[in-house]
Amino acid sequence: MRHWTKQTPFTDPGENAAMLATIGPEPERVIAAIQGLLIHGGAVEYYGLAQQEFSRETLSVDSRLGAILTEDDRPLSVERAPQDRALGTCRDYAVLVCAAMREHGRPARVRCGFASYLGGAMWEDHWLCELWSMGRWQRIDAQLDPVLQNALQTQFPPADVPPEAFLTAETAWRECRAGRLDPASLGHGEATGLWFVYVNLVRDRLALDDRITSSWDDWRTAASNPLHMTAEMLASADELANNDPIGASSIIPWWVRT
Template identity: 25%
Template sequence: MNKAELLQYYTKFTPYTDPGEYGYLFHELPRGLPELCHLIKCQLIHPSMIKKVRHSLTHFTKNEDEKFYQVTEMLEALVERNADGITFDRLPSERLLISCRFHSLLLISMLRSQGIPVRCRVGFASYLSENHRKYIDHWICEVWDDTEKRWIRVDPDLELIDIQGDEFLMAGDAWLMARDKEINPQLFGVKKSWGMHYIRNNLCYDLNAILGNELRYWDYPPLCQKEMDELDWEELQLLDEIALYLQDPDENHDQLQALFLEHDFLHFKG
């Protein structure tokens, strides 16, 4: 597809980002990225922050990621906790305790409701680690800036706009760097899970996200259910090819789609 068709593609809701019957909640949203990101933080709390706000929580005190898959489910829960909408600063007890994927999906849903091209990207953020020494698993958004004619990286969880350089490494970049021994794969992951398998998993998630399948981070495609030493040469070459195409997902969108359709083991079968 050409550039105009591609941008139009990224204004369309996916099953995961469609607000459904709760689309009315978006009618009075602000239009600026800083304002939208701030508003999202008035609705959501990342589970890593629970300890800091636990004294303000009541019924919901643990990570709620497993309760939700789609934006419709998130909006339904927000309305159940306070029906006054999503354009105000909720009490902590009225917010959802969910991670970066869900922050990104909500921003995508909001922006697409305004006709703005946006997509989810999966990779690793150095700004989440102490002294930027490691790259932490993270999901962000790419938003099309029609003035500058480029994608800008936006982290709604940290309220960061136009992330630069290697502060956020796309999964494809991390894969190629690790395969070429330019960087230690043990620097990539989260908590007690680090290494090449984590980069591979995020590479498959990023491929899916580019194609409109914003999987949850425990929705492993069959290829990601293998140990790394169980991957054969052809599978490794395929992952290399995906990572190379993801260097320019606009130019290579059709090739990425073709590879995805050709190989069932890249699909999550829930």
């Protein structure tokens, strides 16, 4: 588990480490603090705000906290008004949770997969954080603040997302390949299918190797012309999905790494 306790260049809070450490290590405290700092750029209407353009680029924790504190230098535990929060995506929430937990030496990791509770596709493209607690990986979705919980009518605490509500990409891939899950039910908006599950499988394996972002985050540009899954790609994905998470990215073929 020590592998998951160490900060990486992407999760390292840098000069803001002391500020980040003040909001942990209890999941509920971390979730509450991060919810007061971020707002999902695609969900602003739930907070009475007008839609606006926002960057989907996932920032390193050092950069994200630096930007937040430049705008408002109060402690990170102080809730900002919705209009004053930083715009981000589900991955930004997951990365901040992961960094906060690791800052206290708690094993945590970022996961890419599919959620059933976001109101889009049956299984919507999503990221969250896993915390090793009491002998299991506890899934944390800090994006689910009270406003979104009410809007989406979720029935579980954001500090413990149940297995049936979130599929890691590896699980989704295996279920699709076994014929137990329809690939068309997984994706984002109109971008669905086995190719999308493949994209998330690669992104998940890279994330488990602490490579949180990659060129495969540009899947939106391929949505209108999805990947053709060759036999070689299917075989490599099967191997990825059934390989031990640590070091799995070493077997990702060259066409994925680029």
